[in-house]
Amino acid sequence: MSSQQTGTALQTTAATEKITITKPPLGSPIRRTYVFKVKRYDPERGGGYYWREYKIELTNHETVLDGLIKIKWHQDATLSFRYSCRMGICGSCGMIINGVPRLACETKPYDLGTEVVTIEPLSNFEPIKDVATDFSDFFRKHRSVKPWLIRKDETEQFEKLETYYPQTEEQLNEYLEFAYCIKCGLCYSACPMVFLNKDYLGPQALAQAYRWSADNRDEGAVLRLKVVDSENGVWSCHYSGTCSKVCPKDVDPALAINLLKNWLLTGRRRR
Amino acid sequence: MAQQKQVKRVPPKWSLWFRGGLDEWLLIFQKVSGAILVIYLIAHTLVISTALGFGHPSELTWNTVIGFVEGPHVAGPAHVGTIIEYLIALLAAVHGGANGFRLILTQYFGVGLPRPERHTFPRAVPSVKKSGQAWLKYVAIIVVIIFLILATLVAFVW
Ligand code: SF4
Ligand code: FES
Numbered sequence: 001m002s003s004q005q006t007g008t009a010l011q012t013t014a015a016t017e018k019i020t021i022t023k024p025p026l027g028s029p030i031r032r033t034y035v036f037k038v039k040r041y042d043p044e045r046g047g048g049y050y051w052r053e054y055k056i057e058l059t060n061h062e063t064v065l066d067g068l069i070k071i072k073w074h075q076d077a078t079l080s081f082r083y084s085c086r087m088g089i090c091g092s093c094g095m096i097i098n099g100v101p102r103l104a105c106e107t108k109p110y111d112l113g114t115e116v117v118t119i120e121p122l123s124n125f126e127p128i129k130d131v132a133t134d135f136s137d138f139f140r141k142h143r144s145v146k147p148w149l150i151r152k153d154e155t156e157q158f159e160k161l162e163t164y165y166p167q168t169e170e171q172l173n174e175y176l177e178f179a180y181c182i183k184c185g186l187c188y189s190a191c192p193m194v195f196l197n198k199d200y201l202g203p204q205a206l207a208q209a210y211r212w213s214a215d216n217r218d219e220g221a222v223l224r225l226k227v228v229d230s231e232n233g234v235w236s237c238h239y240s241g242t243c244s245k246v247c248p249k250d251v252d253p254a255l256a257i258n259l260l261k262n263w264l265l266t267g268r269r270r271r
Numbered sequence: 272m273a274q275q276k277q278v279k280r281v282p283p284k285w286s287l288w289f290r291g292g293l294d295e296w297l298l299i300f301q302k303v304s305g306a307i308l309v310i311y312l313i314a315h316t317l318v319i320s321t322a323l324g325f326g327h328p329s330e331l332t333w334n335t336v337i338g339f340v341e342g343p344h345v346a347g348p349a350h351v352g353t354i355i356e357y358l359i360a361l362l363a364a365v366h367g368g369a370n371g372f373r374l375i376l377t378q379y380f381g382v383g384l385p386r387p388e389r390h391t392f393p394r395a396v397p398s399v400k401k402s403g404q405a406w407l408k409y410v411a412i413i414v415v416i417i418f419l420i421l422a423t424l425v426a427f428v429w
Contacts, residue, residue, distance in 0.1 A: 041278055048278045099286040123283045177387045192295075195282040214387070238302070239374065241294035242287055244397030250390060255398040259387075261378045270381050 029059035034109045036067055038079065039120040041127045049127075052076070060110035064102075064117060065093050067109060068131075080130040088248060091184030095131045096120040101186040103248045122189040138185050141201045145209035145227055150220025165217035174271070178211035178256050180249040187243035187253050193236050200236040201228065203243035203253035210256035214269060225264060234260050293408045294399055301370050304363035311360050349427060361422050362415070369414040373407045383407055 036054045054071045065083055072079050083093040086105045093104040098118055109117050125133035151157040187203040188194055194202045201209075209228050213221035228234050237257045244254040263269050288295040321336045341350035376382040383404035398404065 096284065099284045101283075121281075123281045126280050127278060173389050174387055177390050180390060190283050190287055192283055192298075195280075238298050239294065239377075240298045241292070241397070241399035242283070244399050245292075246287075247397070250395040250397065252395075252397045255384065255387065258378055258381075258384055258398075262381050262384065265379045266381075270384065271386070 029061055030110065031057055031059050032110065032115075033057050034067065035116045036064075036071065037116055037118045038068075038131065039118070040079070040130045041121065042078075042129060052079075058109055060108065062108065062110075063105050064095075064097055064107045064109055064119065065104035067117075068104065068119070080128075080132050082132045089182060091182035094122050094184040094186050094189065096122060096189070101189045101246050103184060103186070106248055122185055124189045124191065124194045125185065133185075135185060138188055138202070138204070139183075141205040142183065142208060145201065145205050145212075145224055146220060147205075147208040147212050149212065149215065149218050150223065152219045167216055171216040174216070175211045175214040178207045178214075178251055178253075181207060181211070181251045181253075182249055184248060186246045186248060187251075190242040190246045192240055192242070193238055197232065197236050199232040201233055203237075203257065206234060206237070206260060207251055207253035207256035210260050213263075214259075221269075225260075228260055229264050234264065237261075292400060293405075293412075297370050297373075297408060297411070300366050301374075304367040307359055307363040308367060311356075311363065357422075357426060361419060365415050365418040365422075369411040369418075373411045376407060377404065 034056055036056055038052050038054065039049055040052055041049050054075055056067050056070055056075075058067050058070075063086075065081075065086060068079065068081050069083075072081075081093070081095070081104070083105060084090040085092070088103050088106040091103075094101060095104050096102075096119070097104065097107050098112055098114060101122060104119075119131060121127045121131045122133045125135065125138070128134050149157075156162070181204060183204065185204065187207075191200075191203055194200050206228055209224045212218055213224050234257055237254075239254065239258070241254045244252045247253065259270055288299075318336055318340055340352050340356070342352035342355075344350050377384065383398075383401070383406075385398050385401060385403060
């Protein structure tokens with residue numbers, strides 16, 4: 001593959017805005033200077049959002065998060081953002097990069113193909129400082145769908161577990177797709193309905209409601225369906241599908257929500 | 272955290288709506304057409320009620336009201352107002368119907384909903400973009416266009 005040796009730009013597909021990952025180009029790294037335009041907010045400073053620009057040199061292997069860390073070290077120690085794993089698994093570094101909610105540690109400025117990289121805090125979340133946003137509502141909603149295995153027998157669930165719960169490959173596949181969620185909040189941030197209805201549970205929580213209810217070891221589907229069968233549950237979803245298009249883990253929350261609606265309308269889980 | 276926030280959460284970017292495909296636009300039209308139908312229903316009832324002599328029973332009122340609603344004359348039976356009214360009502364009714372039918376098919380009958388399957392991470396195609404659902408959206412749009420053409424022919428030409 002000649003593209004590997006010459007290091008041609010990786011392609012973005014305009015339709016999904018997801019970056020097609022090929023093997024990183026071999027050879028010496030390609031250096032470029034980027035302008036990071038960051039939408040900042042400081043509660044102590046007052047006066048709402050303001051923009052700052054930073055010039056930063058990055059290679060084609062470095063991510064937006066690497067750039068932000070460099071800026072914090074060498075240019076502006078007051079810049080705040082949240083991150084932990086730097087490998088797309090903790091879900092802390094969600095931000096709006098060039099207009100689309102993405103994980104900063106999974107997005108390379110080189111792949112974006114623009115010289116100016118705009119970075120904004122996640123929409124639909126209240127900002128805490130700069131790019132770090134307040135996830136308490138989001139996690140409260142996640143908790144409200146009871147995202148854990150529920151057994152009818154409480155002794156079995158809480159006191160003594162005397163049996164294993166076997167699961168076949170097929171049974172695993174029923175929900176595995178939705179179990180990949182890392183709670184990054186990108187889907188929640190992209191959803192127009194979450195903005196219009198502040199109390200809407202949002203794609204993430206609803207996808208988890210389906211994930212746990214579709215698990216053959218679980219017996220609590222009735223409880224969860226009661227929570228999601230409400231105005232702030234699945235019926236606030238008007239099916240814009242944006243959640244599934246931005247999810248970095250390909251969880252497809254829109255599918256889970258539609259399966260939940262289908263379940264509620266027909267009275268049985270679609271298999 | 273009782274401290275007062277000075278800034279509010281911001282809405283999702285509008286630019287997202289231009290790259291996602293059809294779903295977002297169908298949603299916008301669905302909501303707008305619903306609102307139009309409600310407003311239209313109320314306005315229509317009010318206008319017709321003047322003809323039946325409710326409120327202010329006189330021929331003068333009816334003529335003034337309908338004259339105001341219809342606006343300047345264009346050709347044949349067509350006035351500016353009637354054309355606008357016709358377009359709005361038709362688009363709203365047909366789009367609301369066709370797209371609503373699509374939503375019922377998907378959400379109640381599960382048309383186009385794939386089975387959850389083993390992940391092809393990374394970069395799987397989300398269900399909303401798969402052909403199973405895409406054709407339904409195109410059918411909805413084609414139905415809207417066909418109905419628009421037919422209704423125009425019936426109303427103004429035939
Ligand atoms: S469903 Fe996807 S976008 Fe939403 S929180 Fe989970 S991993 Fe993030
Ligand atoms: S830092 Fe953990 S997902 Fe980006």
